[in-house]
Amino acid sequence: MSTIASQVEAPEGVSLPIYMDNQATSPLDPRVLEAMMPYLTTQFGNAASRNHSFGWEAERAVDTAREQIARLIGASAKEIIFTSGATESDNLAIKGIAEMYRERGNHIITQVTEHKAVLDTCKRLEKYGYRVTYLPVKADGLIDLEDLKRAMDEKTILVTIMAANNEIGVLQPIREIGKLCHEKGVIFHTDAVQAVGKVPFNVITDNVDVASLSGHKIYGPKGVGALYVRRRNPRVQIAAQIDGGGHERGMRSGTLNVPGIVGMGKACEIAMEEIESEAAYLRGLRDRLKEKLESALDYIHVNGSMEHRLPGNLNVSFVYVEGESLLMGINDVAVSSGSACTSATLEPSYVLKALGLGDDVAHSSIRFGLGRFNTQAEVDYVAAKVIDVVKKLRELSPLYEMVKDGIDLTKIEWQAH
Amino acid sequence: MAYSDKVVDHYNNPRNVGTLDKSSDEVGTGLVGAPECGDVMRLQIRVNPETQVIEEAKFKTFGCGSAIASSSLATEWIKGRTVEDALAIKNTDIVKELSLPPVKIHCSVLAEDAIRAAIGDWKKKNGVAETAATAETAK
Numbered sequence: 001m002s003t004i005a006s007q008v009e010a011p012e013g014v015s016l017p018i019y020m021d022n023q024a025t026s027p028l029d030p031r032v033l034e035a036m037m038p039y040l041t042t043q044f045g046n047a048a049s050r051n052h053s054f055g056w057e058a059e060r061a062v063d064t065a066r067e068q069i070a071r072l073i074g075a076s077a078k079e080i081i082f083t084s085g086a087t088e089s090d091n092l093a094i095k096g097i098a099e100m101y102r103e104r105g106n107h108i109i110t111q112v113t114e115h116k117a118v119l120d121t122c123k124r125l126e127k128y129g130y131r132v133t134y135l136p137v138k139a140d141g142l143i144d145l146e147d148l149k150r151a152m153d154e155k156t157i158l159v160t161i162m163a164a165n166n167e168i169g170v171l172q173p174i175r176e177i178g179k180l181c182h183e184k185g186v187i188f189h190t191d192a193v194q195a196v197g198k199v200p201f202n203v204i205t206d207n208v209d210v211a212s213l214s215g216h217k218i219y220g221p222k223g224v225g226a227l228y229v230r231r232r233n234p235r236v237q238i239a240a241q242i243d244g245g246g247h248e249r250g251m252r253s254g255t256l257n258v259p260g261i262v263g264m265g266k267a268c269e270i271a272m273e274e275i276e277s278e279a280a281y282l283r284g285l286r287d288r289l290k291e292k293l294e295s296a297l298d299y300i301h302v303n304g305s306m307e308h309r310l311p312g313n314l315n316v317s318f319v320y321v322e323g324e325s326l327l328m329g330i331n332d333v334a335v336s337s338g339s340a341c342t343s344a345t346l347e348p349s350y351v352l353k354a355l356g357l358g359d360d361v362a363h364s365s366i367r368f369g370l371g372r373f374n375t376q377a378e379v380d381y382v383a384a385k386v387i388d389v390v391k392k393l394r395e396l397s398p399l400y401e402m403v404k405d406g407i408d409l410t411k412i413e414w415q416a417h
Numbered sequence: 418m419a420y421s422d423k424v425v426d427h428y429n430n431p432r433n434v435g436t437l438d439k440s441s442d443e444v445g446t447g448l449v450g451a452p453e454c455g456d457v458m459r460l461q462i463r464v465n466p467e468t469q470v471i472e473e474a475k476f477k478t479f480g481c482g483s484a485i486a487s488s489s490l491a492t493e494w495i496k497g498r499t500v501e502d503a504l505a506i507k508n509t510d511i512v513k514e515l516s517l518p519p520v521k522i523h524c525s526v527l528a529e530d531a532i533r534a535a536i537g538d539w540k541k542k543n544g545v546a547e548t549a550a551t552a553e554t555a556k
Binding site for chain 1: 434449
């Protein structure tokens, strides 16, 4: 048998390695860096310094960023609270609301494919006497609104459901979820990290009360995020989780990360201008990749709804090929896998399992995360390479051979280990 | 995670990939692991009935790079050995040879299991286990 490492050559103009993992993080846009530079060098003031120009300059820059972020999501600048990132935003939102509205009730509703920043926060609250309902998802990754309706009771204070999933890119029906919440007087928080800047997202029309945002998923810097907190209809209150100097209207103390905030603001401004053309561009690349893979390979399974999905996300299981071994064969392409072997816990992706897929299909999954800086030539190269390596690994796969010989794998008594 | 050069070499150039005729009396087949666990190894041996030497070994593996490398190495090591000699191979030998990190030790265990399963199958087909046991008692 010939070598597995792919011999497919990168065409001219394609430089290696290729980054195609934009749902993990995205490269910093050079325009963002340019906007940040003064605040990393000469404009180093503390935005909370009220009595000199260094402080005023910093505050002005932060105010501009607040405007840019608010505009992108249809909010007002005063409703934006800066944090260290979306994990903190999720923690602040959920814990802060749980604490603030404890007298009203102790029930929280979320769903099973949320990011760990939401799930683990909810789990911690369960230890403190809160009751949490984890809604299931359908095979396409979406929740059933009827399940949500049924789960709501008089003790429900918060529904937290993500706008777009980080692994499978599936878009939850947040507008309908928000509407249901408003009818029942329940606060609606959404982790909107993957959706903002990628698909239309507006806190007014989408009925969102609280939203977590991140800088580095939208070509901004890491270490900065924000929380949108609605000020009217209804006014949402959040108990601070970090005590200190009372920054950010008392909701989040700590000296502001001015360069990071400036970068996040600029990233939102760019996203606002380019969201439509970029979405069309990414959808084109994504569909091209999908068609190439599907036309060359059998037994491939797209995970999650294609209809309700981020434009730049494709999550595919190459059945009978283990994900980590595939990553090894395409080692000049940065993508990620839901295989257990690639995770710290040695468990396959809980998101894929929640779709009702067997562990074996989860082990075979690859997430392609296309972004602003990917090109068609890169997509063509990645497709050719993946096809080449999958074919070779299937020659090596006893499962593929058995299936081709007409053996039903579910009838075999496997020895789990 | 970074792989050792030997794992990369076995992954890139797996030795003895293939399928032997399962129905032949000279062939023993071991199928270990489970698709849900993310690794399945099938190791096959063809044994010379006179000498009990493993003349041919083939494998196919569904699994990570370390699982592929472990089974590839296993086929290399058992080829040319008698079945009893082959049973002396321990998973720890594979761990050492491939410099497997702790999280990948189960790959080596699976490879050892595959060797045992293949030899076990061959023995069962050929009634060897019973003969050996009888011989032992007779002594």
